[in-house]
Amino acid sequence: MSISSALSNALGGLAVSSKRAELVSANVANVSTDGYARRELSLEATSYSTQGGVRVSGVTRHVNEQTLSERRLAGAAQAHSTALLTHQSRMETLVGDPTDASSLSARLADFEASIDAAVSRPDLLNRLEDVAYSAAQVVSKISGMSQSVQDARQDADAQVAGLVESLENNLKNVEELNRLIIAAEVNNRDASSLFDQRQKLVDDISEIVPVHQMKRDFGEIALVSVGGAVLLDGSAVDLSFSGTPTIVPHMTVENGLLSQVLMNDRPAAASLSGGALEAQLTIRDELTVDFQEQLDVIVLDLSLRFQNPDLDESIGPDDPAIFTDNGARVDENALVGLSGRLAINDLISHEGAFDVSRLRSGLGAEFNGDVGDNSLLSKMKEALNEASTLPSGLGQSLFEMGSAFETHVASDRLRLEESHSFQSARFAQLKENELADGVDTDVEMQNLLLIEQSFAANARVIQTIDDLMNTLLRM
Incomplete structure (x- = not known):
């Protein structure tokens, strides 16, 4: 040499x-x-x-492309389960634990207990006042729950708007990085840092909407959602969503009062399944709606028990009973959002006449009857314990319906918690596998x-x- x-x-x-x-x-x-x-x-x-x-x-x-792909799908599933579990935990806190004095079942139990006390001494106005007060507490609890459910829907709607914006921006950024990578590959320059940036962006995209990554020439990639939508192939799709600042119970996607996610001006929710975006849409359009419907049924059952013509003969067929629909008689054909409109009859309300003696003599009575007469109060007690006549009441008493509702909400949370634990463990293992190759x-x-x-x-x-x-x- x-x-x-x-x-x-x-x-x-x-x-x-x-x-x-x-x-x-x-x-x-x-x-x-x-x-x-x-x-x-x-x-x-x-x-x-x-x-x-x-x-x-x-x-x-x-x-390791295989490990990376599996980790992305696991991350999307974890984000999905995390959102649902967070929401359901919020709903469980809203309903309350049976041991909590402010829970729904506790409010109903207090109402029943106050009627029991009034039955034994109908002549004591303070016991009648306790009945009116505990009824108002039931209304306050239910109205607060209804409002919180709508707040949860609005929060989910706002989350969807933010996720769609992030998704669109990230897709545009991946499109630009594809262009820069192609230029670097053609000119034989090191594009490693560009690949790193693109990988992080695809990770973020996959958490919102799980995607499959497909290779193209000169380092370019295409992205297709698990649901089959082509999100990026050469150019990114156009995504849009119009947030709704105020949501009320009757507003749904079906009646056109809530926005859908649009992809190239066409509805795209079905093809964007599996990640955080689908979870927020599920919360807005399914979970909160189902919760509201169950709550409305309990309120309807409560109201109809006291509107029974055999209970208080002093009120007419069109007159409101103790529990009203914003002051009017409750109509079972106007069920949607009833829990948010529930109110106490002005005759016994603190904001109204507050004549609690009507709980003893009858809401529509023209004069005060015998102070020792507990017949109306006894009928109220019986009404609370009668089997529900509603198809969804399953023949339960009002307290049993409230307890069943709490159990249903808690069991849903436990189910989602188990799913979340599985998805988190799966994601952690795949992340560890990915790091082992790092x-x-x-x-x-x-x-x-x-x-x-x-x-x-x-x-x-x-x-x-x-x-x-x-x-x-x-x-």
């Missing part, structure tokens, strides 16, 4: 060592950076005509020692050649 060949080889070795050290430094510095993939130098031998040695042919990003700092430190040795060896060759040249020149 000639001196010039040896010098060329040594200089090439120094250049390779320098680049390898740079990659090791980047790997270690980004060990915890989301989207970062371990880099490794690709080398190739130079031809004999160029005096031999090695040169850098490129930088390889090590990514940067190992111990290995990188070992590589750094090898790089140091290689650098020193090449430097020694150059030093030796320098000494030889100096010796020749002195001869």
Whole structure:
């Protein structure tokens, strides 16, 4: 080997060592950076005509595509289950624990207990006042629950608007990164940092809507949702959603009062399933609606028990009973949103006449009857314990209906909690598998020692050649 060949080889070795050290430094510095993939130098031998040695042919990003795809799908499922569990926990807190004095069942139990106390001493006005007060507490609890359900729908609607905006922006950014990567690949430039940015964006997209990533020429990718919608292939789709600032019970997608997610101006919800976006739409359009319907049925049952013509003969067929629909008689054909309109009859309300003696003599009585007459109060007590006549009441007493509602909400939360635990464990395992293919700092430190040795060896060759040249020149 000639001196010039040896010098060329040594200089090439120094250049390779320098680049390898740079990659090791980047790997270690980004060990915890989301989207970062371990880099490794690709080398190739130079031809004999160029005096031999090695040169850098490129930088390889090590990514296990199968593990990455599975982790993304698991992340979408976890985001979906997290949103549903958070909502259901909110609903369970809203209904309350039976041991909590402010829970729905506790309010109904207090109302029944106050009637029991009034039956034993109908002559005591303070006991009649307790009946009116506990009835007002039931109304307050139910009205507050109804309002909170609509607040949850509005929150979900706002979340959908934010997720759609993020999804559209991320798709546009991936489209731009595709363009930059193609340019880098065509011009033989290292595009590793661009690949990292794109991987992180696709991760974010997949959490909102789970996607499959498909390769195209020159490093470009296309994204297709699990539901079959092409979100990006060359250019990104146009997504739109109009948020609704105020939502009331009768507003639904079906009657056109709530917005749908549109993709290229067409409804797209069915093809965007599986992630955080679908979860928020499910909360807005299904879970909260179902909760409201169940609550409305309990309110209707409560109201009809006291509107029974055999209970208080002093009120007419069109007159409101103790519980009213914003002051009017409750109509079972106007069920939607009834719990939000529930009110106490003005005759016994603190905001109204507050004549609690009517609880003893009758709401429509023209004069105060016998103060010892507890017949009306006894009928009220019996009405609370009678089997429901509603098809969905299952022949239960009012208290049993309230308790069944609480149990249903709690059991749904437990079911979602189990699902969330499974999805979280699955995601954690796949994330761990992905990290196992990533940067190992111990290995990188070992590589750094090898790089140091290689650098020193090449430097020694150059030093030796320098000494030889100096010796020749002195001869």
